[in-house]
Amino acid sequence: MRRVLLRTLFAAAAGVLACVGAGTANAQPTDLLAKVVVIGVPGLTWQDVKSSPELTALVDQSHVGSISVKSAGPHTCPVGGWLTISAGTRAWGSQLGQPCADLPAVNGGKVANWQTYIDRQAEHHTGAPLGRLGIxxxxxxxxxxxxxxxVARPDGTVSNWLPDLNLPRLASPECRDSIVDAGALPLREGRPEALRRVADLVGQAKAADGWVLLVGIGQETADTHQETLVAMQLPPDNGPRWLTSDSTRRPGLIQLTDITATVLRGEAKPVDPAASAQAAPLDGTEIGFTGDVHTDAAAVIEDRLDANQRFEQPRPMxxxxxxxxxxAVLLALVWFLIRRSPASRRTVVFTLLTLGxxxxxxFLAQATLWWRWPSPGLSLYAVxxxxxxxxxxxxxxxxxRYAFVGLALAAYLLLLVDxxxxxxxxVGSMFADGPVIGGRFYGFGNSTFATLAVGALVTAGWVAQKLIDKSRVQAALAVLAIGGAAIVVDGRPGWGTDFGGIIALTPAVLLMAWLTWRGSISFRALVGVGVAGVLAVSAVAFLDYLRPADQRSHFGAFVARLLDGDVADVLIRKLQMAVAFFNGPVGWLMLVGVVLAMLATVLPARVPSASYRSYYSSLPMIRPTLLALSTCGLVGMLLNDAGVALPAIMTGFxxxxxxxxxxxxxxPSTVPPVSHLVQES
Structure with a gap:
């Protein structure tokens, strides 16, 4: 039986590896014309397009979409947006806590204070190679x-640059590609006139016989309300459709670094022309188009405004x-602890299940299309x-009495299908970072993974419990099958595409399967389980790296950075994100709660609850399930940029x-309720 289970362990890992080879469907590519003209307008929103007849008229002449302008800092000021285009990866522009500064001047053929921006990338460990586009x-x-x-080079020098637009120069063969700053839009007075100038500029740029990209670059001010900005591409190819890219994999959505990849035609250029190694991989990919032809400008604009609601409302709600x-749970618990009545018991159980x-x-709320309802925020809350x-x-x-299993199973199956x-x-769920925050554009984020992990492990434990009396081997195989399905869906590029998730879930599933099979685990077997998990995850990442650069997911991109010696900044940034939770009391409270929950799974006798102590030893699969949950949370906390938030979310479910x-x-307790004791005294 041991040989059977070991073969199954390796077969499950091999299944994950085989699934990596299949890539996701790329967006329909478009053949780039000889010239690309990028017109950047900080602060250009879809509300501006709606209020401007001139820009509205461009909608049916363009591939359209929204652009995420998130840079490395907490806010994308114009300078941060332009630096991000320069580097092809997210760059840090303005100082933390300061309003958006003016754009630097050009003195003597060099961008003023260029070294300040170079130093800022090093200070914040962005790894952004400023000047990549310029060379x-x-x-x-x-x-x-x-x-x-x-367009500045790595040393800040500029060539082929003019302070204002020169149309003959733009159209000349000497300018194969061009970047045009149309200026930030006025916040109040003069905005309609500025929008007309932008539309006129687009029309003039079209005369250069190029591929014109009109895009928002950043927010006008650091404290402005952030949303996805405007993206249009003229002239349309095969009719006006939706802009997209492989970096977002979402129709109607691109990101700022896609601009660099498009101008470079997807090729990563070394920041030092004499360097033999290439620069860090581009964060973006070439812009393409997808979907059906659109011919109703008003409907397109409303769709984009709805999309902004979809991306903006979830986090506040x-x-x-x-x-x-x-x-509601806390109030019900207080009532139950005071009364201990059947009604209070039913109420607290129901509120706890509601929390589950x-x-x-x-996730299911997205199926209701709440963002198209009146008062989208309130609609999302109610739904x-x-x-x-x-x-x-x-x-x-x-x-x-098995309602808890039903909720875990429902979450597990729902996320597998999704x-x-x-x-x-x-897209637009409360557990997705969203394009405004600049987190994941596709796949499973940390909160989604935490939900999937709990659903998978609880479901696996319940199924294994049904089989364990018949055969421990069958029970262990069920754990591998249920947990393995979650690992495959979570980790497969184009599905969950979650590198950090499979790092945490793989050892938890293997540990649970071993405990199900053997009942206990030795130190040597524990090390073996850990090594098997590391090898499986490493193989997945390396196989993804072997694919073409424009088809790699987060797995392969990480390996590429590792082999290029460019992984230090990535690891430091992720560590900083994990540590940032402890800047306030909430992070420490989460840590205390998570530690207490984990200790309860390894030291059940110390838990001051007779019901829990009795439950812990009542069935064979309870201990393996709880230990697997703790293992997943602990590994995720130590190796994931979500830090303590990941096991906290798991605990919350x-x-x-x-x-x-x-x-x-x-x-029901035979002890009289506290209220009766008070009355008697």
């Missing part, structure tokens, strides 16, 4: 202050929904709470389900 060739021209930043449900249902509702309550009610009605379909439920089950199965 792409002698036929790259720039017009305007922002364009000087974009996440806090509101969580506060509502958690508040929240981890399903954050999410409604689905949470409905999930809890259905689980209780149909599964009764991953296979290309994660449509992630698993703990209410566990407590609800314990209260449901607990025998």
């Amino acid at each position: 792409s060739g002698d036929r790259l021209c720039g017009f305007g202050p922002g364009a000087a930043v974009a 996440l806090g509101a929904v969580a506060a509502t449900i958690v508040g 249902g929240f981890f399903i509702a954050v 999410t709470i409604g689905i949470s309550v409905l999930s809890a009610a259905l689980a209780q009605v149909f599964l009764k 991953g296979v379909l290309g994660t449509p439920l992630q 698993a703990l209410p389900l566990l407590v609800a089950h314990l209260i449901t199965t607990e025998q």
